[in-house]
Amino acid sequence: MLATKIITKRQVLSAISKIFDPLGLIGPVTIQAKILMQKLWQSKAEWDDPIPNELNTTWERYAEQIQSVNAIKISRQIICHDPIRIEIHAFCDASEVAYGCCVYVKSQNASISLVNLICAKSRVTPLKKITLPRLELCGALLLAKLQKRVQTALNLPITQYFLYTDSKIVLAWINTQPCYLNTFVANRVAEIVGLTNATDWYQVIILLTSFLGELIQRN
Numbered sequence: 080m081l082a083t084k085i086i087t088k089r090q091v092l093s094a095i096s097k098i099f100d101p102l103g104l105i106g107p108v109t110i111q112a113k114i115l116m117q118k119l120w121q122s123k124a125e126w127d128d129p130i131p132n133e134l135n136t137t138w139e140r141y142a143e144q145i146q147s148v149n150a151i152k153i154s155r156q157i158i159c160h161d162p163i164r165i166e167i168h169a170f171c172d173a174s175e176v177a178y179g180c181c182v183y184v185k186s187q188n189a190s191i192s193l194v195n196l197i198c199a200k201s202r203v204t205p206l207k208k209i210t211l212p213r214l215e216l217c218g219a220l221l222l223a224k225l226q227k228r229v230q231t232a233l234n235l236p237i238t239q240y241f242l243y244t245d246s247k248i249v250l251a252w253i254n255t256q257p258c259y260l261n262t263f264v265a266n267r268v269a270e271i272v273g274l275t276n277a278t279d280w281y282q283v284i285i286l287l288t289s290f291l292g293e294l295i296q297r298n
Contacts (some may be wrong), residue, residue, distance in 0.1 A: 087294045088119045089126040091138055103181075103199035105148055110177050110201040111141055117203050150263075151220040154249055158186035159193040160234070164234070168194075169226045171218035177203050178214050180222035182229050186221075191241065200225050213263065220267045223274040242275060243283040253277050 095112045103109075115137055127216030130138070152271050158165060164187045173182035185194045200221055204214055222242060228235065244250060254277050257265035 086129050086135060087127050088124050088130055089121060091130065092116065094142070102190045102197070103201065104153060104196065105151065106179060106181070106199040108145055108148055110179065110203070113201070113203045114176055114272055115141065117206070121206070156193075156196060157184055157195045157197060159188050159191055161188050162186040164238045165189055166239050166241060167224050167226060167229065167237055168241045168243070171215070171222040172245060173204075173211065173218040174212035175204065175211065175214075177201055178192075178218035178221065180225055182222075183224055184229075184233070197229055198225065207233045212245060212246060212248040216252060216264060216267050219244055219246075219249050220271055223271045227274045240275070240279040242280045244280065245283055247282060250280055250282055252281055 095109075095116060098105075098109055098112070100106070101110055104210075116135065119130060120136055122131050122134065130137070166185040167182060168185055169180060169182040170257065179199060181199035182197045183194055184197050185192065201219070202221065209217075219242075222244075226240065226242065252260060252264055252268050253271055255268070257269045257272075260268060
């Protein structure tokens with residue numbers, strides 16, 4: 080899929096741009112490419128200059144690993160037949176290098192229960208230093224926007240929403256009137272509560288967010 084003999088920033092960006100993943104289903108893979116690209120910008124390398132050896136090694140390792148993406152199979156069926164209950168379960172998390180979220184749909188009928196990943200999104204953290212609680216809040220906002228898009232796209236009678244974060248601080252902010260918060264936090268909290276119900280938010284132990292925290296955000 081991607082050649083491993085990539086030595087310039089232009090070639091790296093060209094290769095990364097060929098990855099087509101509109102639903103973010105291979106987010107743990109693509110976020111690594113985004114992090115690498117951010118490091119290339121920080122290195123001040125020109126477009127056609129050889130990239131630093133350390134980053135070149137990282138890229139070659141990534142280009143080898145991405146070959147395994149071809150083996151991933153995604154079911155086109157996302158809900159069971161004749162569901163009597165449909166739930167949305169969405170998770171968000173953040174680290175110092177990236178933050179992201181993923182949305183699952185759980186459907187049940189008289190005989191089975193089916194859970195499928197619908198979509199995911201991830202972002203690299205800004206170069207300007209932001210505290211981890213604020214990055215967790217950015218992840219929560221990303222989740223709120225994504226679950227709203229899922230809700231509109233599915234156009235199904237959702238029985239209940241479960242929105243998860245492992246940050247007690249973020250949960251406290253979401254349950255606080257924005258007027259009592261500083262501008263950065265207040266603006267994002269106002270947007271979150273405008274897209275979701277505060278009662279739909281829950282804390283999840285970090286082990287349950289390991290997929291997001293360790294894969295999507297791994298350096």
